[in-house]
Amino acid sequence: MSRNADNWLLRVTNLTKIYGEPNENTVDQTGPKFNSNICPETDSIVACADISFDLYPGEVLGIVGESGSGKSTVVKLLYFDMEKTGGAAWLKPYADGSIDMLSESNQKKRFIRNNLMGMVYQNPRDGLNFNFTSGGNIAEKLIMAGNYHVGEIRGRASDLLNKTEVPVLRMDDRPANFSGGMQQRVQISKAIANNPPLLFLDEVTTGLDVSVQAKVLDLIRELQQDLGIAMIVVSHDLSVIRMLTDRTIVMKNGRIVESGLTDQILQDPQHEYSQLLVSSLL
Numbered sequence: 105m106s107r108n109a110d111n112w113l114l115r116v117t118n119l120t121k122i123y124g125e126p127n128e129n130t131v132d133q134t135g136p137k138f139n140s141n142i143c144p145e146t147d148s149i150v151a152c153a154d155i156s157f158d159l160y161p162g163e164v165l166g167i168v169g170e171s172g173s174g175k176s177t178v179v180k181l182l183y184f185d186m187e188k189t190g191g192a193a194w195l196k197p198y199a200d201g202s203i204d205m206l207s208e209s210n211q212k213k214r215f216i217r218n219n220l221m222g223m224v225y226q227n228p229r230d231g232l233n234f235n236f237t238s239g240g241n242i243a244e245k246l247i248m249a250g251n252y253h254v255g256e257i258r259g260r261a262s263d264l265l266n267k268t269e270v271p272v273l274r275m276d277d278r279p280a281n282f283s284g285g286m287q288q289r290v291q292i293s294k295a296i297a298n299n300p301p302l303l304f305l306d307e308v309t310t311g312l313d314v315s316v317q318a319k320v321l322d323l324i325r326e327l328q329q330d331l332g333i334a335m336i337v338v339s340h341d342l343s344v345i346r347m348l349t350d351r352t353i354v355m356k357n358g359r360i361v362e363s364g365l366t367d368q369i370l371q372d373p374q375h376e377y378s379q380l381l382v383s384s385l386l
């Protein structure tokens with residue numbers, strides 16, 4: 105991981121998502137100090153507001169918070185799964201970081217997503233097409249990025265399945281016939297198929313048995329070390345954050361209440377909400 109002020113990979117400023125019809129007081133009347141993300145005047149919901157951070161190449165950033173705190177919203181906005189209400193984000197490998205990617209056309213967003221990002225969802229059905237084989241799912245991602253050579257695609261799919269410890273013999277089998285842990289491994293293969301510099305992981309082990317969770321987390325850690333991909337890891341579970349991340353953002357009611365080195369947050373949380381989360385780990 106290399107880190108200096110100009111060397112960011114992803115820069116996010118004031119990212120905001122509001123559902124409903126907010127008024128000028130909505131952002132000011134919601135958040136941790138009101139213990140609510142619902143505007144009392146308009147009933148609009150502030151899923152996240154004023155989220156700003158830099159992510160550095162090869163760095164793993166955790167986003168932690170209880171259910172409804174806005175964690176998934178942040179990554180879904182950055183992966184273009186939903187439209188922002190406000191804010192901007194720049195990705196260095198796209199136009200040398202000079203263009204706000206959230207304001208780009210849908211076509212440009214598709215290009216960025218297919219070539220420069222990967223996403224692993226909690227539910228494998230969100231990241232995989234269950235009508236395709238596991239190899240077909242990986243091929244889909246490669247084809248969307250402009251690779252059409254069948255032999256190369258099959259070779260790459262087989263390498264990726266190997267890397268993620270899915271038996272290559274199952275390349276022509278559908279993920280619907282796989283265990284939950286194996287479905288997540290195929291999803292990870294697909295997400296990293298184009299060697300993206302940035303990978304989002306949204307509660308990827310939450311639905312899995314504990315023993316399977318540990319193996320998937322080990323795999324993610326190994327891939328991160330081997331490939332040096334920067335990651336944003338969303339989890340409500342601080343033990344996942346502890347295992348995977350260098351730096352952490354703690355969210356509550358759609359806002360960042362604390363951010364810093366993961367070790368520091370775990371050892372000496374400053375905000376009372378982080379203290380509560382950490383105490384639940386002990």
Ligand SMILES: Nc1ncnc2c1ncn2[C@@H]1O[C@H](COP(=O)(O)OP(=O)(O)OP(=O)(O)O)[C@@H](O)[C@H]1O
Nearest residue numbers: 123141149150151170171172173174175176177178
């Ligand atoms: N389509 C929607 N319409 C209205 N509110 C929504 C919608 N989607 C999400 N929200 C609200 O936005 C807030 C943030 O949701 P988000 O899914 O980002 O939280 P989270 O921290 O990821 O929690 P979880 O892990 O339970 O998904 C929540 O209050 C949620 O109810």
